Amino acid sequence: MDPSKPQYSLRRVGRPFTKDYRAYFERNTDGIAISPFHDIPMYHNEPQNVFNMVVEVPRWTNAKFEISRSKSMNPIMQDTLDGKPRFTKSCFPYKGYIWNYGALPQTWENPHYTNPDTDDKGDNDPIDACEIGRAIAKTGDVKQVKVLGILxxxxxxxxxxxxxxxxxxxPLADKLHDIGDVEKHLPGLLDATRDWFRIYMVPDGYPPNKYALKGKFMDKKYATDVVKETNEAWKKLVNGKVEKGDxxxxxxxxxxxxxxxxxxEVGLPPDEKLSPAPVPPGLEEWFYIDRESLDDDKRPIQGDSLYIALELR
Known part of the structure; x- marks a missing residue:
């Protein structure tokens, strides 16, 4: 197969932006249905530390797509909030997600294991990845990436x-080798990333997120060690050596x-290629959040000609 062509294709079922939407993966070489969680290798090139990354949410978009843990063959679906398809709000000055967001296959953050550096258990998902290149990806793309650091x-x-x-x-891949190179060549991106993850749930009524390791971005070696740890956890999971839950x-x-x-015997439904459902009104609006007062229960406000206070839960 031509290495420049995609290795995987999607079968899309249901309308995007609804709870019925599913995007199943199949291998282009033989049409075999695969799981993006379990079948796509973590490494694209292990000796050179090149990893595969499954894109869930393209940069500048808001629909919270993710690999389903519980559905057979782990299709990409849209997360839900209060029983409705979830759209992440845009918190000023950010428009949706500020990177291509997704996960590394064949990794698992073990919910039975308490990490000594974070003092918390894993979140039961594949490890998340923020791809910082200039190209805007599509949901379901499988990118070959190198790891630079971790938060x-x-x-x-x-x-x-x-x-x-x-x-x-x-084009910047040859210049970015570790987390310090990101600050050098893309100044401000790491601070924006830390800020984004702190506040992105606030418009939905949640408190700001907190960080382990005092919010410090750890280097490539530390990050790669974490990836390997989550890969070992996945191996135990997929081989039935640890409680799998849902x-x-x-x-x-x-x-x-x-x-x-x-x-x-895995019969994927035909690709329907249906048009997306309408998105919620107000999705293009910004939410203005007073970062300094978040810990004092300061309410964010929604940008419009009228400012509407949001109640925190």
């Missing part, structure tokens, strides 16, 4: 690591695992 977010009492990565084909282990390539399915 330890504490999200509702769970360890939620955020990797900083860059697409290997990006996670579907279905896969079509991992021989000997309890979730291995016969690819011939």
């Amino acid at each position: 330890g977010l504490l999200d509702e009492g769970e360890t939620d690591w955020k990797l900083i990565v860059i697409d290997m084909t990006d 996670i579907s282990l279905h896969n079509t390539t991992l021989e000997g695992t309890p979730g291995k399915l016969d690819p011939k």
